[in-house]
Amino acid sequence: MNNTPDASQEATQGAAVVTVLNSLDALIYVADMSTYELLFINDYARQKWGEPGNKRCWEYLQKDQQGPCTFCTNHKLLDEQQQPTGVYVWEFQNTQNKHWYQCRDEAIRWIDGRLVRIEIATDISDRKRMEQELEAARREAEYLAGTDALTRLNNRRAFFKLGEQVLKEAQRFGRPTSIIMFDLDHFKQINDTWGHSAGDAVLQRVATLAEATIRNADILARIGGEEFAILLPQTDMPQARILAERIRQTLDSDTLLINGTDIHVQASFGISSCEHCDDLTLAGLLNIADEQLYLSKQHGRNRISVHQISKP
Template sequence: MTRKLPTLQVSENTTASPGAEDLLRILDSLDAAVYVSDMHSHDLLFLNAYGRQQWGEPDGRKCWQVLQEGQSGPCEFCNNPRLLDAQGRPGAAVVWEFQNTQDGRWYQCRDQAIVWSDGRLARVEIATDITERKALEDALKASHHRVERLAYRDELTQLLNRRAFFAACREQLACLPAEHVFAVLLIDLDHFKAINDAHGHAAGDHVLREVARIFRAELRDSDILCRFGGEEFALALPGTSLSDATALAERLRLALHASPFAYAGQSIHGTASIGVAAASCGEVSLENLLKTADQAMYRAKRQGRDRVCTASAQE
């Protein structure tokens, strides 16, 4: 049986002109919702077959009653005002994306104001379902974030990696006043090879993750901690004096010294040698500052390990 096409009504007791049946066939064949609503009263003047299948028959209801969920009045997000020019006349079309509040699906909407046959201003919207496209975009964004995270994060400890550390430090140095001090710590775990040899590389990985956790607990949000490579960590302290940086280094050393790592029923003790250097932001070369901290760290190792050494004037 052939379905009888609805009559396109522009006002009560007024039917569409000849040729409307062909127009309705075209509109009902579209794989998109098409509707017309009065821009003042929000009366739903027309809804094509796709729209009726999605949201039901209009039955004299307003557009916000048919197309949306839980609305007690016109939608707050209604963009009718954007469809009119400064003189209140129909303006350019507006294309936007929207997640419908009733069916939860995403639509790309093309809205335009027109003058209806009886002189009233009406809004015409063509809404195409783009839910699958949005899902693909979200998947691609998530994939991009995962790749970005891998590019800037150490996979084992989830700290910044060396590349990200240099980028973050340079960004901070560019923002800080020249007279502010910038401090760095280079931290090398003592006898880490012996831990791997005695307990296995899985135990060594566990120690690295635990060291990262212990250090993070002692730091501010503005501090920049990274796994510099192997068993070596780097820490940048923007706006921190040499004395304050040295005090923090000692806290980190003691926290590590006091926290044996439990692994596979064994207790693994870890210590670290730490070198500290600092310079004013206006004079600092990040590479030279790290080199100076590195020299202080090796001095700590030569002096017996498990200690903090501050850069000397010669360094």
């Protein structure tokens, strides 16, 4: 008995396969791996991209390509002996319609023996959009967790998270590090006299002025109430004092108009600085700056007190 299918059986089987491929809600195409000639596209592709005519795969499916796509997976589908390596799964945003697709590519032998790439591409735009929205929400939550809601500066949590990395680098390479702390003088009087909304406006103004004065590498934070801190990487005491004085003068010369009233604010400053911070923690460095700030308050306010930490 002869079990070899005749031509009519092969045609019937081929038609059945095409029917199945045309019923799938995904792009399916077959392209010659050498010439990029399209040998088959299913009905889904025709509905989305139209009739291919004599276009090659990169001309038909993509936009503004001057030759085979740089992201073509052909080289991933064959081994060194030019034999198929199996299915390769990847995700890609189509250059023509901007939809995202999960692609399953494989090199196979076509009915005439030549190597072809068959790709099944499923539209995952909705999933990708959800992933991007979740990632954006995660980043926003992370940002808000480290941001002071009123001034939009770093909060105490972010100051320590970022600052500990800076201090580790300073300890590793023996670089100087300084902290400036400053606290607004008689801030309670502003709240009591003009109200908390005026106090909030003052804090926002102070944050804006301080942020405009520091360097990009400096870490400025509102660490509580009317208290601010600045971590200064690779900064010694003289440099830190110059910056603190610049901020002090900027605040002292500024006037904020609120409801027709000029509000003038001053601040007291404390600075701690270490040239060799090997055994020092960020909390320890901050506490020393806080002690110096307290001294400035004791000695008349609107001034700067400093402490240089010497190597043991």
